[in-house]
Amino acid sequence: MSDEERRDSLADQAAAWIPPWERPTPPKPEGPDEPPAEPESLAEPEILDADRSSRTETLHDPVGESATEPTAGPDAAPGAGEPAAATPRAGEVIDLDAPAGADAGEPEGEGGVGVPGKRGRRRPTPPPEPAPVLDDAELRGALEAILLVVDQPVSELTLAQVLEQSPERIGPMLDEIAAGYTTAGHGFELRRAAGGWRLYTRPEYATYVERFVLEGQSVRLTxxxxxxxxxxxxxxxxxxxxxxxxxxxxxxxxxxxxxxxxxxxxxxxxxxxxxxxxxxxxxxxxxxxxxxxxxxxxxxxxxxxxxxxxxxxxx
CATH class of the missing domain: 1.10.10.10 (Winged helix-like DNA-binding domain superfamily/Winged helix DNA-binding domain)
Structure with a gap:
């Protein structure tokens, strides 16, 4: 074959060549010897889409519609009226770690409040019980006991916090105690000093107190x-x-x-x-x-x- 004839043959072959994406699909053979079709690469995404759609349908089903299926009649298959949750749907992935009743909106965790879709919520802590209100006699005795042991004047607010009582009751009660000591003629008195309250000896008995405390020692300033x-x-x-x-x-x-x-x-x-x-x-x-x-x-x-x-x- 000459060179010219060879070039003509190659040109004819190139003109008659058809790309693979334009070639017609050959018909599949039918018969018992037909080989099984290989799964396509997009089979897994299709399964995922079906699973996603089934989950979406399950989430959006109203209560009472997807729980049970109506019977089709006397010829219905056994178990047609049972809850749909008893048998999983085709392609549905069952989460074995999910707690029971999670799809039905049941609360999870200890102390749940029963709100659908809210998991792990606890009941609100009840407010502390208010302190008992002391009567006047008990409040008077408590104040006198505290004032006997203080080493510096104590304010009304501090006394109210210690006794867990209203500050509005402390001031009038202290005034009443001070007036009672003065009326009874005790050797001590309760008076306000340095922003607080403290028991002091009366000035008319200062000579006896100095004699007992000083014992001849002079502590006077120059x-x-x-x-x-x-x-x-x-x-x-x-x-x-x-x-x-x-x-x-x-x-x-x-x-x-x-x-x-x-x-x-x-x-x-x-x-x-x-x-x-x-x-x-x-x-x-x-x-x-x-x-x-x-x-x-x-x-x-x-x-x-x-x-x-x-x-x-x-x-």
Whole structure:
């Protein structure tokens, strides 16, 4: 065969060639020797779609419609009126780990409230029972017992929290107790001091109490300490330099003594100079029997008549 004839034959073959996707599908042979058809690659997604559709139908079936199926008549198959859940549908995947009654909307978990679709919800915790209300006699006795053991004035709010009673009852009851002690003429009294309440001995029996407590020991403050304490009480908060300027002497040692006795304490620094500021403590109010520094007596009656002349002379 010549070269020209060979080229013509190859051209004819190329013109007659048909791509595989355009070729017609040959008919499948029929007969007993027919080989079993191989499963297609899309068989699994079709099963998944059928399973998904069956689940969707199960979820959206109203209560009472999918639970039982009506009988078709006397010729119906056995078990036609039984619940549909007894036999799974074709292609349905059964979750063996699902709890019983989950599809019917039954609650799960201990203490469920029975709301369909809500799992693991617990019942709300009941509110605590209110504290019993004490009668006046029991409340009076409880207050007296607490006031006998306190070492510093206690506020009405603290007493109300300890006794679990309304604060509105504590104040009037304390006033009634204080009035009863005064009327009965006891050697002690209940009075308000330093923002709270505490039992104190009466001033008319102070001589006997001092004789018993002090036993000859002198605990009085020096004149310098009293003057310094008075300046701090009326000028607080005040710096050491200001105290020294008022008294005319150095007060560093006296202030240290008052701090160690618990009558004076530091309360910050001055904005301009950065010097420490001093003020009186709660113990100071307690020792003087005052409720606040506003109860201090005015200074005008104790000033000399020629105070202005003295001030001019020191300039």
């Amino acid at each position: 004149q310098a300490a009293l003057e310094t304490l008075a300046v701090i009480a009326y000028k607080q908060p005040v710096t050491r330099s200001r105290i020294s300027a008022i008294r005319g002497v150095n007060c560093d040692g006296v202030i240290r003594t008052l701090v160690s006795r618990g009558l004076v304490e530091e309360c910050g620094t001055e904005a301009d100079s950065g010097a420490f500021l001093y003020r009186t403590t709660t113990m100071f109010l307690e020792k003087l029997g005052l409720n606040s520094v506003d109860d201090l007596p005015p200074l005008a009656p104790f000033l000399p008549d020629d105070v202005e002349e003295l001030a001019d002379a020191t300039r």
